[in-house]
Amino acid sequence: MKQEKAIIVFSGGQDSTTCLFWAKERFREIEAVTFDYGQRHRLEIECAKAITEELGIKHHILDMSLLNQLAPNALTRDDIEVEDGEEGGLPSTFVPGRNLLFLSFAGVLASQVGAKHIVTGVCETDFSGYPDCRDIFVKSLNVTLNLSMDDTFVIDTPLMWLNKAQTWELADQLGALEFVRKRTLTCYNGVIADGCGECPACKLRKRGLDEYLSFKKES
C-alpha cells in the first residue's frame, strides 16, 4: 500500500528528478516545489516546469530571490566564474545555509498541503563541502521542523549514501534512466541532457553515467 502525501524539493536536475520517480512509486500523492532564486539559467525553472507537467505533478514555484541579497555568487551572478573549490574548500557556487532555507520552506509548504513526507536529493557521498547536505544536519532539521510546527514530518533522502553511478542505477531501476538522461539539466552552462561536457557538474554526471553503464554491461 502506498504511503500518504509527499513534497519533493525539485530543481529539474538529475538527482531531484530521480527522487521524483522514487516518490511516485511510494506515495499516493506527490507535489513538487522549486525555489526560484534568480538562477543564472532560467532554463532550470523551465526544465522543472516541463518535467512536472509531463508527469502530471502539481508544481509550486517559490520566490527565493532574497538569496541574491544574502549571498551573491557564481550561480546567480553572471560576472563570477564557476570554479571547483580549492583543495578541501567550498566551490564558488556555495550559498551558506541554502539547503537549510529550502528544506524549511518545504516544511512549511508540506504543512499547508497536508504532506507528512519531504523528499530531497541531498547526498553525502559526493560531499562537496555543503554542511547542510549532511545526514546529521537533515536529521537535526527533521526534529526542528517537527517541534516548530508540532507535527510528525519525515524528511526522506533516498540518495544520501549513493554515489553518482548508483544514482543512475536507481533511476534505471525506476524505469527512468532515459527520461533522466534526456530531460534534466545539471550543467552550469545551461545545456540540457548530456550538457556542455566541460563544467564540473557535467564531468561529475558523465563520470557517474559511464561508470554505471560499464557496470551494467559487465553484469
Ligand SMILES: [Zn+2]
Ligand atoms: Zn556543463
